[in-house]
Amino acid sequence: MESITVHPTMPNNNKDIKLHIAMFPWLAFGHMIPYLELAKLIAGKGHKISFISTPRNIDRLPPLPPKLSALITFVKLPLPQNSNLPEGAEATADLPEDQVPHLKNAYDCLTQPISQFLKSTNPDWLLFDFAPYWVPEIAQTLGIPTAFFSIVIAAAVTFLGPTSPEIPADDRKLPEDYVVPPKWVPFPATVAWRFFEVLRLFKAISGDETNVSVVYRFMETLRGCDLIAVRSCAEFESEWLSLLQVIHGKPVLPVGVLSTTPKADDENETWRSIKDWLDRQSKNTVVYVAFGTEAMPSQEEATEIALGLEKSGLPFFWVLRTKHGEDAVKLPESFEERNERGVVCRSWAPQVKILAHDSVGVFLSHSGWSSVVEALTFGRPLVLLPMSNDQGLNARYFEEKKVGYELPRDEQNGSFTGQAVAESLRMVIEKEEGRVYRDKAKELKPLFGDRERQNEYVDKFLEYLTTHKGLDVVQHEGTLLHDSNSSNGHALV
Known part of the structure; x- marks a missing residue:
């Protein structure tokens, strides 16, 4: 080396x-x-x-x-x-x-x-x-x-x-x-x-x-x-x-x-069964729900998300994993059995492949940057439910940029209702007032992809x-080292 x-x-x-x-x-x-x-x-x-x-x-x-x-x-x-x-x-x-x-x-x-x-x-x-x-x-x-x-x-x-x-x-x-x-x-x-x-x-x-x-x-x-x-x-x-x-x-x-882009050679039984279900859904109608590898909803939050998905009337695919050392959250009685509209996946799922599928209309996400990048790569608008670390800061900025709508919550304790979940999802996926989020995601798709x-x-x-290999690093105070000729970019000089 x-x-x-x-x-x-x-x-x-x-x-x-x-x-x-x-x-x-x-x-x-x-x-x-x-x-x-x-x-x-x-x-x-x-x-x-x-x-x-x-x-x-x-x-x-x-x-x-x-x-x-x-x-x-x-x-x-x-x-x-x-x-x-x-x-x-x-x-x-x-x-x-x-x-x-x-x-x-x-x-x-x-x-x-x-x-x-x-x-x-x-x-x-x-x-x-x-x-x-x-x-x-x-x-x-x-x-x-x-x-x-x-x-x-x-x-x-x-x-x-x-x-x-x-x-x-x-x-x-x-x-x-x-x-x-x-x-x-x-x-x-x-x-x-x-x-x-x-x-x-x-x-x-x-x-x-x-x-x-x-x-x-x-x-x-x-x-x-x-x-x-x-x-x-x-x-x-x-x-x-x-x-x-x-x-x-x-x-x-x-x-x-x-x-990242889906790997064409990454075909397996898990993906084939997921794809089969997605193929049966109408274009831009599915709510994809996932919160990354670290952020896990509490029992109360998972219950409200489930109630919201049920109230929304929309088809959904929910990746609900359990972090090592923690108890699995329980969903309302018979929720998984009675919901023919949706799938609850308790194991790993190929997120990039799911987001790339035409049936997905909105992504209910924790606002993690990796997940947002993947969503925007395929032009998917977001409903944002930040849970920890930088996710809240991300959500504020993504809301500013109109790439995602932040789910309304109690400012003091962070609680939210199933009704708010349902209304937020339906607004972003199909209402006129949610068009701004759908349009912005489509606008950013060419940039992120x-x-x-x-x-x-x-x-x-x-x-x-x-x-600067092996040299003293030159300090460029006040000059941003990116392309200042880009469409939105500008440098401080």
Whole structure:
């Protein structure tokens, strides 16, 4: 895995330089999968990737295309033992939410193995996630430049706070301080948490004696990295990408939305039975319901969703999984048996293939960025039901952009009714007032599904990494490193 040394006398043709890039995502599949998608795009251009995670997580990742297997090396670092973690728990999907801090503590004990790996392989760049805030110091000691690769949108990262000394510091202390856009946002915005969302997250925001806070991890990561890379594009959130650069005083590069497409060769019995049911439904009528691998509705929420689906009269396909270590939610008596209109799937389902099917008319989603990218790739409008982490911030921005309608909820406790579920779904899927959401999703479909545009973002990203390989990273304060000639994009100069 040796990197190519470029001598001063060699012609400066960056396309001929092949990099060795190490990647170190957080131990959540919602993080590892986007990192792997970017890794595949980069490896497809001939660069070497070292993808670092724990053994069980790597074994659970989807298989690589054969043509990339020689360029992507999976590096297995055993997770240090932690008495608070169940045996075999190596990802957030393996744990109830209240045990995830123990996983972070175990993850923080990987400093020595990471140091040894970086020292022995000397990659040209290290792309890392928000959780290992201690990585930049290790890399800096070894002379390895680092990029924080954010799998969440720039609007959500910007909300968390600035690190530039020229921007007023974050003085938010109370839950009430987080329900309005922060003072460093100079343009009209609605991106903020609801009160009930802050209460659910406040321990993670503030931290305690057993663990540093999520915000601290983000801020130290943003302060220590040489470059900020974001899973986004200038055409979708140009103002926020520009502001992110201003409040941290360092280069920001969008790498594209990393949309996935259905695999033609991925035919199996599970998909065939799902497709058979979808084929029998009318075009643009099905409600697809799914909340990702991490967000699970509570018993009360699941009951109201079920009542809402029943009241809506619409056909539905509901993926209702149970997180490891938690009890499965129960649906109203005989709901699954009496609902000939719908399917409740208690196991994994091929989400991309389902969203690609013409029968799907609306996606009831938790507002996770990966799910929204997949929906917009196929022009599906959304009803948004955020549950945790960045999802509430996402939902505010997606509502602003009119790509999704946020389900009405009680501001204090987050409760909602089955009636609200039914009315929201019917409005977005068939009413005149929901046309704005249907039209916006169709409008964004060419952007999110544009493979050529995605390719250009990766090319620009690699051009920057190659130019600054082994060099001091140049600080481009005030100049956003994306295409300012794009239809919606503009740079701060």
